[in-house]
Amino acid sequence: MLTRRHLLAGTTALSLAPSVRAFAAPAPEPGPVLVTVFLRGGMDSLGVVAPVDDRNYTADRPPEMRLLADGDKPALRLDKAPAGLDFRLHPEMGALRDLYQSERIALIHASGLANGTRSHFGAQELIERGLANPDDTTHVGGGWMARWLAASGDAKRPAFVAAAGVPEELATHADAIAAGDLRGGMSVPGGKQAATVLGHLYREGNGAFEQAGRRTLRGINLIDGRLREPDGKVAVYKPTGNATYEDTEAGRSLMTVARVIRMDLGIRAFTVDIGGWDTHENQPPRLAILVGQLSRALGSFHEDLHAQLGNVVVVVMSEFGRRLRSNKSNGTDHGHAGLTIVSAPKILGGRLHGAWPGLASDQLDNAVDLAMTTDIRSILAELMNGPLQTPTAVASSFPNFTPKKVGLFA
Secondary structure (H helix, E strand, C coil), X not given: CCCHHHHHHHHHHHHHCCCECCCCCCCCCCCCEEEEEEECCCCCHHHCEEECCCHHHHHHCCHHHCCCCCCCCCCEECCXXXXXXXXXXXXXXXXXXXXXXXXXXXXXXXEECCCCCCCHHHHHHHXXXXXXXXXXXXXXXXXXXXXXXXXXXXXXXXXXXXXXXXXXXXXXXXXXXXXXXXXXCCCCCXXXXXXXXXXXXXXXXXXXXXXXXXXXXXXXXXXXXXXXXCCCCECCCXXXXXXXXXXXXXXXXXXXXXXXXXXXXXXXXEEEEECCCCCCCCHHHHHHHXXXXXXXXXXXXXXXXXXXXXXXXXXXXXXXXXXCCCCCCCCCCECCCEEEEEECCCCCCCCEECCCCCCCHHHCECCCECCCCEEHHHHHHHHHHCCCCCHHHHHHHCCCCCCCCCCCCC
């Protein structure tokens, strides 16, 4: 039975909850797709990619806290890395190394935020807003991805968030919808009866509330309608090729994004959040699990979307890296520069990009952290100038910033 209480609860959830935003669907048009994957908590980039033979690296971390060249699980050697050092990838990231070896992805080390804050909230806000100065947040509106869509003429084009809520990078973009897992469908609370009642409720009126209600219902119907079989049951998603997604946060999220991309709804912007990267203690087993899940999810995503990869750009980032020196809890504390992973068509993949600053004390930021040599905004701007085909959007996406060449494309 649909009670008055259920109806009011469903109406409130549709209109106000961050997990369902107003959604206006344009006619599907082909175009480059951008997927950002944000690793919340600060990924230890030196536990993922590092020069295993650097004496500063070996001196400041015990064997269990660093990548090794030998032993039971040696780290994976990376070709086309900075000369004179043996850079390697975490041994649990075999799927990612395969993408690297096939030159589909590039790694940009010592990259990240120009501002040296070690605050999770502060660093995440600045990266998602596309800024370096906290004072700019008071007069620069929205997130960088929202500004990118607006400057590209896609302000009314929907964005999709594979998470429970809309992130700051899409702030001010009205047409965003969030759903972390589509395996159970995406229907109105209360089912068809509630949807019918809400349809009548929002059918007339031009107020903001009524318009948002109509757009939300259209968006839910658009997504949910593509998920269901003729008998009304949600179809089991079938990845292409040999792709197999694990039932992990990374696996579920990237499967959801792949599924919506394959629906061909004209959506250009996708975001994914993966938490758990704040490894102050007991880092080795925790990091091994996280990077393994991420690597396998990215491998499955690329296998699944093999036919669409000519139009797909993926950027994996974190708010900051972590300290070179490990702490007494077998973990690492908040640092500065980190690692950015980029997948894009025609990328100069299979190599480490960016200037390597070194790990000696006088080369570190504040003598303790990996120094930042590549601003994350320069990476994103180069993608806009290249495969995303939106060069005019760079200035408004990153105001008061002059990008520097990263060299991701010939």
